[in-house]
Amino acid sequence: MQQAREIIFEFQRVGGYVKVSAVDTLTSAEVSIVGPPSAGQVQLERLAAQKLEYVLRKRAAGQRGGLVI
Template identity: 50%
Template sequence: MARRTHNIPDLGEVLFEFVTQGNYVKVVAVDPVTNTEITLVGDRRAGRASLENAAIKKLIYVIQKNAGKVKPRQPKDDNLF
């Protein structure tokens, strides 16, 4: 298990946790200001930087969604069974 802290221009401080299990890596990213946490699972062979970037993008999206800046996607009726 690895823990890291980074300062991201859009977010400020972001806390990361990486847990490797078999061929997968679980990444947890936390914004301590908004107390928002996201989790994603990636390929173990993917670089740490790419997993961090994916986690940052998801964290920014979730923070904006919770603030009402992003409208949730509406399912299309033709996709329903």
């Protein structure tokens, strides 16, 4: 039976901004975004989830992030 993918969100107020961390429960992959509190929880969660999906797709394709010199 395949385990369902879940995303855990953490919100931290940092000065005039909110840092949102998103963690994938299957892979333990984690990403963070920063946005204004006025954006609202739903929009910030959606943006963090989109970034997490992007990172997971890159990993699945064997691509690595960062700068190669």
